[in-house]
Amino acid sequence: MFDCRDEVWALTKQLVRIESIVNEGGEKVMSQSLHTLIYSYPYFQQHIEHIIYQQTENDEQERYNVIAFIKGTKNPSNKTVILMGHIDTVGIDDFSLKEQALDPDALAQALHQEELPEAVKNHLLSGEFEFGRGVLDMKSGVASHLYLLKYYSEHPEELEGNLMMVFECDEEDGSHGIISALSELKRLRELHGFDYIAAINADFVSPRYNGDPNRYIYKGTVGKLLPSFFITGSETHVGSCFEGIDPNFIAAHLTRQISYNPALCNEAFGETTVPPVSLKQMDLKPTYTVQTALSAYVYFNFFIHSWSPKEVLELLKVEAETAFATALSEFKQHYATYSKVSGEPMNDILWEPRVMTYEDMDSILQNEHGEAYTLHMDAFKEQLLQQTDLDTRMFAARVVEEAWKWMPNKNPAIIMFYSSLYSPRIEVTGKNDKEQNLLEALDSALEIVQPTYPHPIVTKNFFPYISDMSFVALSDDEAGISAVSTNNPGWGTKHYVDYEAIRAINVPVINIGPYGYDAHKQYERMERNFTLNIVPNLTNEVVKNLIGSR
Structure with missing residues (x-):
């Protein structure tokens, strides 16, 4: 030696x-x-x-x-x-x-x-x-x-x-x-x-x-993902808070549902990942107003041993739907209690949990608006690239925020995507x-x-x-890798990885x-x-x- x-x-x-x-x-x-x-x-x-x-x-x-x-x-x-x-x-x-x-x-x-x-x-x-x-x-x-x-x-x-x-x-x-x-x-x-x-x-x-x-x-x-969530609410003046729903309220329930959740630990070969934890939780209001925010943004560190990026999205969609349902249920309970103590009538709450991937939303918008949407988003991404202070995570969030403006149904929703390197x-x-x-x-x-x-x-x-x-080296199949590229709003502009080049070295x-x-x-x-x-x-x-x- x-x-x-x-x-x-x-x-x-x-x-x-x-x-x-x-x-x-x-x-x-x-x-x-x-x-x-x-x-x-x-x-x-x-x-x-x-x-x-x-x-x-x-x-x-x-x-x-x-x-x-x-x-x-x-x-x-x-x-x-x-x-x-x-x-x-x-x-x-x-x-x-x-x-x-x-x-x-x-x-x-x-x-x-x-x-x-x-x-x-x-x-x-x-x-x-x-x-x-x-x-x-x-x-x-x-x-x-x-x-x-x-x-x-x-x-x-x-x-x-x-x-x-x-x-x-x-x-x-x-x-x-x-x-x-x-x-x-x-x-x-x-x-x-x-x-x-x-x-x-x-x-x-x-x-x-x-x-x-x-x-x-x-x-x-270990593998590492950054599952991210763009959360929209229904804006309202804080003096009439039950006339809308704060996306931060939904985001808080989402973080509570996902962070430190041992059900989201991935076991393989007798070894288990640590659970996901939030790395950012914020709303996207640019300045102070007395209106609730239009949207919020949350992302989580997520380690994997055997799950694919596609499987992680499927797992987290269930968690997001659970968190959304819990938030709405609690909102209704609080509203009912407030209505009782204030003597003000309670309006019907018609919102339902709505969770979709970025790929799903993008497909809806392409079908709805066609070339007008795709050309607008391409131009928007090019404009965003000029903002050198935007990292890949905020770049992705801004793309989703812009795409959301084209949605015909503006009821509260959670949009899931990946915003960083896999x-x-x-x-x-x-x-x-x-x-x-x-x-x-x-x-x-x-x-x-x-x-x-x-x-x-x-x-x-x-x-x-x-x-x-x-x-x-690469253990994921093509479907697993595709879930990364099709669900990253910055893919091909702000962010790109040639995963096939990795597979070629292997x-x-x-x-x-x-x-x-x-x-x-x-x-x-x-x-x-x-x-x-x-x-x-x-x-x-x-x-x-x-x-x-x-």
Whole structure:
């Protein structure tokens, strides 16, 4: 096994000190520095065509991926293993010690002078943890891959295949990096005849519960959707509140119905997703008035293991209908009580729960208005694209809001749609030769490495966080993917993903990454032994089992 702690740590600090907050310009500096570092290796000076500096595609930001590969010379083979990792981080606004956030050594010294939570203080004093933005998520993982890249660039004779590195930007937001890398992976496959047999990501892992002693290796990954709801009410003056219905009232019932609902957890292979939770709830009134809002907007994080995007819409339609019915029932009860105490007569309430998908509404409007509607909406979307402050989620909401104006029936309704990126779920279960070979390579590697480490290294089926693993394979069928494209109002304008390009690569992927705590928080920290020693050695053993010399 490699004695690599010091070198991987030096690489980690070098990367952490380069600010690469997503969407803020530093990613470009990070990729330039990474390209310069890799190019300094003699192998790449002799094979300059083996390192690619790739600008992302269809991206509002200027940023780049760095892709590099080594061709093994022991027994030349098309078999190719991909090592992947993202080079961007989240911001540092949460740090009380912002000036030290990107300098692990200075941050550690400064933290000794701070009042810290007990667990954080214990980790700091132990000397076994390193702190800093990106030190866990995931520049130490990138450093592990860089160590292996340098080693095999000096020893290509130990490879019976090829080793590909994909260092991608924009993982923390829109995944433009890995999605753009797909075209380059396809080009390289066609040019060099590569057969992508496995991918290893190096994103961070953390304890799953307090006191959890395990360090996890994940086979495949959770999928993530952003189901969204445009809710219309019936506007009224607040002094006559029962003459209309506030869409915020319906939205509140919808959030209560969906958020934290364990019936919406998806179990597969003995593992269960966390339930959905609301990420935004708002009305769409532009300014203060004493009228109730015309519409509200809610969206939810939704993790999946086995459900398709189509199935999620079907499940949530039932929940939305239940929430709508509950809201109307409660509204009528409140109205009846108010009527009794005020002595004012109660009017009939004729509204009924009405829930439809964006695809359903769009079809109704096309049938009703024909070309006039489609031309108007195309022009409206083009106009919206000029508003650069609109993210994909608000862009989608504004499209639905505009389309709703064309609806002949303006009674209260809930329109369901997807407003952001679908990160596909991936199962790696041994269902084909590539998956089986990867799982066997991992099992053999664990047999070698586990005796050298005091804590259990445990494999699980689904990486539990959003990651770029989702974009190298596809478990969904065409109907599942179609539900994403036909129900995203920004599809083809503000948002587009070539899911067939993912299916074309379709390589089984596992995650072997740094271990630590508080990713995306000010006390982000990683454990030295597992991160700097176990991760590169375990990854290397898997590589050797797949394409190396034993």
